[in-house]
Amino acid sequence: MxxxxxxxxxxxxxxxxxxxxxxxxxxESGQDAIEVVTPASYYCRGGKHYILYDxxxxxxxxxxxxxxxxxxxxxxxxxxxxxxxxxxxxEKNRKNLTYYRTPYGQMLVGVNxxxxxxxxxxxxxxxxxxxxLDVNHEPLADCKIRLDIVSKNSGEFSxxx
Numbered sequence: 001m002x003x004x005x006x007x008x009x010x011x012x013x014x015x016x017x018x019x020x021x022x023x024x025x026x027x028e029s030g031q032d033a034i035e036v037v038t039p040a041s042y043y044c045r046g047g048k049h050y051i052l053y054d055x056x057x058x059x060x061x062x063x064x065x066x067x068x069x070x071x072x073x074x075x076x077x078x079x080x081x082x083x084x085x086x087x088x089x090x091e092k093n094r095k096n097l098t099y100y101r102t103p104y105g106q107m108l109v110g111v112n113x114x115x116x117x118x119x120x121x122x123x124x125x126x127x128x129x130x131x132x133l134d135v136n137h138e139p140l141a142d143c144k145i146r147l148d149i150v151s152k153n154s155g156e157f158s159x160x161x
Contacts, residue, residue, distance in 0.1 A: 001049075001124075005040050005051065007038055010033065011144065013133070039152070050067060052066065052067050060083060064081070068147065075089070075091050076116065076118070076147075077090070078090075086100040088100075107135050108137070111132075114131055114132065123154040125150075126148055130143070131145075
């Protein structure tokens with residue numbers, strides 16, 4: 001993998017308080033899906049993969065620095081610092097808590113990772129995580145996140161569906 005990469009982050013959140021038929025409709029239509037594609041820097045140290053990129057918040061000055069750390073096939077960490085900050089840890093079949101600070105206040109966020117798949121190839125890393133999200137110990141959403149990290153010069157980048 002080269003130092004210069006492109007990262008596609010695709011997320012989908014399903015409100016667990018919604019009626020079951022509304023949840024199915026939201027999932028099938030992809031109406032709540034969010035995708036971000038951004039250039040990033042990559043390095044591997046001690047068998048751990050690190051991806052660094054900056055995120056701009058719409059309507060606010062400044063940026064959020066992001067660091068993704070992938071350890072083996074069972075741990076992904078996302079650390080945000082700047083306008084918002086958090087340290088979210090995804091570990092299969094485990095719940096982790098973190099404080100998520102935003103310009104509007106701080107909240108306690110729980111991440112209960114149900115499933116995780118990590119695939120590492122020469123010029124590409126794919127990560128899929130299914131997790132339950134709660135805020136202040138109240139269930140909020142069932143979530144799916146997909147990360148596709150690819151070397152800029154590989155010619156294999158495509159936007160996720």
